[in-house]
Amino acid sequence: MLHRSGPNRVIIVLFGGLRPDLISPSRTPNLNKLRRRGTMLARQRTIYPSETRVSLTSLITGATPDRHGIVGNRFLDRVAAAPRLIDTSDDRLVEDLDAASCGHLVGVPSLGEILAANGKSFAVLASNSAGATRMLNHKARSLSQVTLSGHFARVSTSPPTLERVEARLGPTPAPAPHGTPDLSAQAFLTSALLDEVWPQIQPDVAILSFGEPDTTSHYCGIGATRTLEVIGFLDRQFGRVLDWWESEGAPQGVHLIVASEHGHVTVHAQADLLDTLNATGIRCGQVPGPGIDAVVIGGQVGAIYLKEPSDGAIRRLVAAMMERPWCGPVFTCARSGEDGIAPGSLARHLVFADHPRAADILFSFRGDDSRDPFGYPGRCWSPHWPVGLGVHGGLHAKEMSSLGILAGPLIRSGVKSHVPSGICDFAPTVLSLLGISRPSTMTGRVLAEALIFGAKDPPAIETVHKARAGEYQQELRRVQVGSTVYIDSADASSSPHLN
Incomplete structure (x- = not known):
């Protein structure tokens, strides 16, 4: 103090x-x-x-x-x-x-x-x-x-x-x-x-x-x-x-x-989120109701809540998303250590999302470092925002x-x-x-x-967490200072450049 x-x-x-x-x-x-x-x-x-x-x-x-x-x-x-x-x-x-x-x-x-x-x-x-x-x-x-x-x-x-x-x-x-x-x-x-x-x-x-x-x-x-x-x-x-x-x-x-x-970041392409999810045979909607198996909160960060969560349903939905070019980092409940239930997903505790209110599947839309029409780096897909506009999540x-x-x-x-x-x-x-x-x-x-009476710059320890399923792969970067851990960034790819 x-x-x-x-x-x-x-x-x-x-x-x-x-x-x-x-x-x-x-x-x-x-x-x-x-x-x-x-x-x-x-x-x-x-x-x-x-x-x-x-x-x-x-x-x-x-x-x-x-x-x-x-x-x-x-x-x-x-x-x-x-x-x-x-x-x-x-x-x-x-x-x-x-x-x-x-x-x-x-x-x-x-x-x-x-x-x-x-x-x-x-x-x-x-x-x-x-x-x-x-x-x-x-x-x-x-x-x-x-x-x-x-x-x-x-x-x-x-x-x-x-x-x-x-x-x-x-x-x-x-x-x-x-x-x-x-x-x-x-x-x-x-x-x-x-x-x-x-x-x-x-x-x-x-x-x-x-x-x-x-x-x-x-x-x-x-x-x-x-x-x-x-x-x-x-x-x-x-x-x-x-x-x-x-x-x-x-x-x-x-x-x-x-x-x-x-x-x-700036939207550069549209994502067919609900069409992809419904093609799995799991009935998805944006609000809970009769006949809905999974509620999808599809803002710029996605959250999927299953009516009756099962490992099989989670894996089916995640696998379908990972085949799409818009699928970014995906997180599910931990299977063991840093791996999520679904192949290719990371455990949601790595992004401080392990809470009783958390969704069964958390995901972001894929981004890249290309420049937008205004010349600023940072673009991504979006399920609903028009191309050229700013988004976050x-x-x-x-x-x-x-x-x-x-x-x-x-x-x-x-x-x-x-x-x-x-x-x-x-x-x-x-x-x-x-x-x-x-x-x-x-x-x-x-x-x-x-602070003027503070200590010297503390050291920082950086860690990288990776997951892969088929051609899909993701990478989460975190950094720790003392006992505090920060999420730096994450991305996903369907090419081998993250290996």
């Missing part, structure tokens, strides 16, 4: 889906300025699946999905009398599920709970979906902690704070029209933080979460003109925070953490790569750290800055190499 003469505080600013290679001195001068001022995490990775609400839950718990239990943006609840799909974008459903589970929707303590138990305050301001905003502090209402949404006033957990913000700034902005850049909410929340939340509350920890450029990357493409314009707009909003921080925040012991929860290096910059009185200045790090590391590092011990539920570590 670290201390200074006065109290330390932390502000985390999240840029939804921002790839680190989209930062530049001309496009993002403020982010670039912070990068020079603090410590840049050059090998920062998110968690698998690289989906927003999974990653955000890992950020605020400091734990991998096998511990916190949010195994996908959507997952099948097989415990209910009638199995049902759970969509965590629905904030009211999130609260209902937490109540119904006696407070155990998330299986480990979150940052809000830990801070409250230590007498510290916490505020969340987010323009993500209503559910993602709630997931950043799903206990906010019962803990009397502030949450403000950039679009959904109902998500607010402090009516007086919302009233003051709207009295100053006007009504909470309506969601942007489908497929258009979402700008108003980002400016609204930045002003809410600087003009109301900080002056009135001065929270020990605050999260300002921009939902962009994720939305525009999905609907325009990661390197499209509109997306780059959105990134520039966000950088200007962040510049307001940075100006305040340099003049007032840093002298008061405020530390800044800037991050993104995942990266993006899988294990391509550009999906797993995410932004990480730390700055403040106790952070090393002008450093580019090449020590592997991950999204689970932010919560323990925040607690360390506040003088709070890291709970044993956290799998992340304190980023000591970024």
Whole structure:
């Protein structure tokens, strides 16, 4: 734990889906300025699946999905009398599920709970979906902690704070029209933080979460003109925070953490997912119901839940997928060691997916390092997103790569750290800055190499896990620092180049 003469505080600013290679001195001068001022995490990775609400839950718990239990943006609840799909974008459903589970929707303590138990305050301001905003502090209402949404006033957990913000700034902005850049909410929340939340509350920890450029990357493409314009707009909003921080925040012991929860790749071809699965004779559908043998959650990361799981059915479905050119890495329950039940699959514990809510078959769509129409490396197949648009969820290096910059009185200045790090590391590092011990539920570590009183760069041990069935083969790369293991990336091929 670290201390200074006065109290330390932390502000985390999240840029939804921002790839680190989209930062530049001309496009993002403020982010670039912070990068020079603090410590840049050059090998920062998110968690698998690289989906927003999974990653955000890992950020605020400091734990991998096998511990916190949010195994996908959507997952099948097989415990209910009638199995049902759970969509965590629905904030009211999130609260209902937490109540119904006696407070155990998330299986480990979150940052809000830990801070409250230590007498510290916490505020969340987010323009993500209503559910993602709630997931950043799903206990906010019962803990009397502030949450403000950039679009959904109902998500607010402090009516007086919302009233003051709207009295100053006007009504909470309506969601942007489908497929258009979402700008108003980002400016609204930045002003809410600087003009109301900080002056009135001065929270020990605050999260300002921009939902962009994720939305525009999905609907325009990661390197499209509109997306780059959105990134520039966000950088200007962040510049307001940075100006305040340099003049007032840093002298008061405020530390800044800037991050993104995942990266993006570009769709280059369409995958015939359901046709391939149904050709096996196993009746597959996207929702549970009569006559459905397997529920397929076919987002950019795939999850298959069998009504009556059997090794034979799992092997049949996996074998069919592995014959298709779009099939990327596949994970099933462990048969022994690192091998999955189905030939060619890897054990799902290797990607921290061994949880009662986990699907019988987890898979990603195949990616490559070719350049997209905008000149950026990283392409993949998709079952539903149009060619040319940005997606995430899988294990391509550009999906797993995410932004990480730390700055403040106790952070090393002008450093580019090449020590592997991950999204689970932010919560323990925040607690360390506040003088709070890291709970044993956290799998992340304190980023000591970024701290002025920290240790020397710790060593990293890299491992590669391989599996093969016929012409299909896959390779998963992981790296370990101390007791913390990170997923670096994974890919699959139908050619012998991985041998």
